[in-house]
Amino acid sequence: MAQIRVAIVNVTGYIGVDLARLLLQHPEVDLCCVTGRSLAGKRLSEVFPHLAGSELVIQPELDTSVDFVFSAMPHKASAEVVEPLVKQGLRVIDVSADFRLKDPHQYETWYGGPHPCPQLLASAVYGLPELHRTEIAQAQLVANPGCYPTGAILALAPAMAAGMAEGDIIVDSKSGVSGAGRSLTLSTHFAECNESVAAYAVEGHRHMPEIRQECARLDSNAGEVIFQPHLVPMTRGILSTCYLRLSQDWLQGTFDPEQAVVQAYRDFYADAPFVRVVDLPPATKHVWGSNYCHVFPRLDFRTARLLVISCIDNLVKGGAGEAVQNMNLMCGFPETCGLGALPVYP
Amino acid sequence: MAQIRVAIVNVTGYIGVDLARLLLQHPEVDLCCVTGRSLAGKRLSEVFPHLAGSELVIQPELDTSVDFVFSAMPHKASAEVVEPLVKQGLRVIDVSADFRLKDPHQYETWYGGPHPCPQLLASAVYGLPELHRTEIAQAQLVANPGCYPTGAILALAPAMAAGMAEGDIIVDSKSGVSGAGRSLTLSTHFAECNESVAAYAVEGHRHMPEIRQECARLDSNAGEVIFQPHLVPMTRGILSTCYLRLSQDWLQGTFDPEQAVVQAYRDFYADAPFVRVVDLPPATKHVWGSNYCHVFPRLDFRTARLLVISCIDNLVKGGAGEAVQNMNLMCGFPETCGLGALPVYP
Amino acid sequence: MAQIRVAIVNVTGYIGVDLARLLLQHPEVDLCCVTGRSLAGKRLSEVFPHLAGSELVIQPELDTSVDFVFSAMPHKASAEVVEPLVKQGLRVIDVSADFRLKDPHQYETWYGGPHPCPQLLASAVYGLPELHRTEIAQAQLVANPGCYPTGAILALAPAMAAGMAEGDIIVDSKSGVSGAGRSLTLSTHFAECNESVAAYAVEGHRHMPEIRQECARLDSNAGEVIFQPHLVPMTRGILSTCYLRLSQDWLQGTFDPEQAVVQAYRDFYADAPFVRVVDLPPATKHVWGSNYCHVFPRLDFRTARLLVISCIDNLVKGGAGEAVQNMNLMCGFPETCGLGALPVYP
């Protein structure tokens, strides 16, 4: 069978170039077009020496004769790229935030200005395969989740679905610096962020409503989400520490809560090839460079709390890898196709 | 006036050697004895080349003719060292955990085995100068706080004292690796912890009861403390992110809560030379190598929560520097004596 | 065709476990036995959570019914493991230093004590595929090169083969900390080596004679090798900066030396799938997690010098990946089989 012809719009950011890395190694894909405005005309391998074997040249404009498009444009600009492609009948994965929030008012609140393309919101599917596998397979447009929401929702979903929690949901996340992108900023300048940990977005982060949306879909009584991200001095990885209060109803209806929590988590992810419910506290290094997510739930009787810790590689499972996983589902390839690389340790 | 003659028992750990660095530069101190079992007989500057100018030789045993002793022994062993010194009339700062918890049952629960010296618990003073300045000045034995409790309690104290909070207190801390000490372990082996973030002590950490004890002293209605530490790939620094629910009583009795929070924090630390209430989210780099603590409180109306973030250098304000601050108070030196070094940035 | 049945002796070091990672993903290999003394009986995935999908249990002893064995034992112990296996007719790759140096006197000088198995030295092949591809394919026992020699020799070989250099050969190498192994030492303790660069082995490093041996094979007039390694605070990667003085004979016989150098390097590696002669100064990040080696030669007319810089991932091309490349050649698989993973950037 012929490979599908795939394009990446805006290959020059970290998600874009990690998509290139994965798609160049994908057996069912012919990556035949990559675009990037400021670097158009340069060879991909000149800008990114790790892709030294590739003959691709960065194009100024998308070749729309392809079968499948990944848009790695910034939000707003991405919707403008995506809309005509969808109209043309192409299948598209949008890596930006434009089609993640179902409610355009939420978009307006968090991203500033009206939604650039509200008419596509209804048909766009939130691309977290572990929650929406079936709809993704049938979608024409998939909104790839944010990096923080991927880790946080995978940590929370089984508890939400089982009604284990009540009250506020606290998510304290620690991200490597690549999550802030390839654009130059003082806060990602080596000497500024190395040997330092800092909280940021203390007034609220755009990924909060995304986490909240998916929690509320799973549990209509889900509480408020308090989400606080931090930057830690490493390149890749997100560890999310989630604090939930156990529902009294759930506790009283459960014979062995400790066992029930673990079982609920294992059952929820029984068919998820990339999520592993683990017995020991995870570290981001356990998933480095891979599409895996490790989830560690722990019940604390002293405080009637459920602690759940998850780890992902923010650019793979939290970005490019998840996008490829979605493409696999949309195209009928095995879900793990081209994504089997084991984490690189140490 | 003559300098006081000071000794460090067990100089070879990170707190011990940072004490040596600070005391060698302290104008009122003659550091005349440092001990260390396995390295006894070696010159201090041979084991620690950054102290190249010192002529001190590591001794097998303490010279008890000194005026003042810092014990940097591990817990239990430290109490055994401290007891005869106190009996002898020496003034002592114990850097270990042995005299921090007032309740010997708590000690037994968290440290395993009965307290080695319960008779000194009543007179020992918990050495957080910002809370107990007066008692420290009069104490013969001061228990230097743990690194995590220093940062966490400084973040929480003004809120506790003002009755701002109700319900659980969540403290999510991120520590540099030096906090784990100089003993070799797999989790502090460079290739294991570099480029990785991990939670640890998920079954409970010994510093929790210490945080709880001081919160409860300030607010008899203080809730449970949920404390989760993490290891991040940097050498020094602790950032603690604290999540509090605002008390409805306090909210209703307060005209402008946002302003009231900041004012309460500023007032509480008006006389504290090393604590700075800051307007922007702090980073551990802002206090690197110094005895300062930056505290950043922020009120979130959406969720009726108070977020407080604090930063310290775990070995200085969270260890050796705080111990010197306590010594200054105990000896009648200016509180900042020998501790004025500004943070080293970047 | 059936997969070959492969074993790893001593899987618990960094080279051993990276071999496991690569072999678990190799299409022609059934990794059916991994050994490790102190951790025998544990599941591989328990000790190494990044291998979470594997069902392998660490064995106390080798199952000698396999087809192919990698020995990742320390030197001396490795020869003792390897000898009976070779006698038994198995094909073996020794990752240790035991069979790298052809001259047993050199071994004795650098490794202390007589060679444990000199009778195998003649038939063992030095496993640098780019120099010895044909002999490796026919060998029963291959000595996998050291990490530093791999990078240094690949940088030097074309110049040596062309007689470009005269006089001393200076190799200044900078290695990530994983090169020092998984055993705990003070110099690889995070707080000691993070934020620090240091030279080590200033009295001479065991990898020097290995570099010298291969240089002398290519150019009988090759000068002395001065090799100085350094530890830099990163996990993986070796960058070697090599300083050569250009031979006057070669210079006088060459029409356009700048062009000639580049052409000689390109020609030398024309058939080497993993070596890339690059136009811009390389960084270790360009090859991270991959089996590639980037080589950058530059001629300096001012000083009549040739500067050559090479980069490898010390655990892949400098260890486990090179071993798999050798296995591929020995077994008649394509040289790149199971080694196609692109470098992970950033």
Add this chain to the structure above:
Amino acid sequence: MAQIRVAIVNVTGYIGVDLARLLLQHPEVDLCCVTGRSLAGKRLSEVFPHLAGSELVIQPELDTSVDFVFSAMPHKASAEVVEPLVKQGLRVIDVSADFRLKDPHQYETWYGGPHPCPQLLASAVYGLPELHRTEIAQAQLVANPGCYPTGAILALAPAMAAGMAEGDIIVDSKSGVSGAGRSLTLSTHFAECNESVAAYAVEGHRHMPEIRQECARLDSNAGEVIFQPHLVPMTRGILSTCYLRLSQDWLQGTFDPEQAVVQAYRDFYADAPFVRVVDLPPATKHVWGSNYCHVFPRLDFRTARLLVISCIDNLVKGGAGEAVQNMNLMCGFPETCGLGALPVYP
């Protein structure tokens, strides 16, 4: 005695702000003016939270009523700032490269364009106190050395002065990223340079002629300098590894060369309070945050080579600290005044 009134022109780079840190703590100095174009009007402590106690506001223009000026402007712009100040009779330390090279042709070759102020070259003194202490004390204008030259020249000077070396001088330096400054560039973006080592300036670095100038002053037969800098993933520190060939004349005239080398180094630095000739290979961490330089010479009989390794903190001894040391000499303060801080380890 009244403090001298000091200004820093362009406080916002890393050398500028580290000057501010040191001068704020200097007992003889009243830092009363700091300038910075783009950030003028902001409080110093707002831009640099580690200086939280300072009330200084960044000024758009220099207050020329001060006694002493540090110019931390970029080269060329600095000469333009410095010239009128010198004419006015102020004493000035120029941290830029403008007055380091005695030969204006060399300046033109390496910095592009004619020297902006050649008439001051004759009277300007190269501010390496260990070589030019007397002239510095009498100078009106001191050219503070570059960071690399400081480390390299301190490593080489005793050998040059004693005529130990012949032939090329190879200096392979490894620098922390802060050396590249506070301006944003892709090569100092965290995700690009973390976990990576790279050579740069392979076509020649501006600090080479500076090293050469001082070597030639000490030894008129000094060979060519081959200087290759590298960027390593740490914030502060430079380690320079220097390779010299021993002069046959010197070897034959020396009874015990090994002893003679160490003695020559010790003698040369007998009166230098910040240079330590050490017995064990140094690490940049041994001098972190301090004005010390550790120098380690080692003779290799096998290759008739002298290896010398030096370590400095690039922003202190390689920048701001050295500038304060020069100011001390110029103003008749003790050379170590305000510079006594011990290195911060770990």
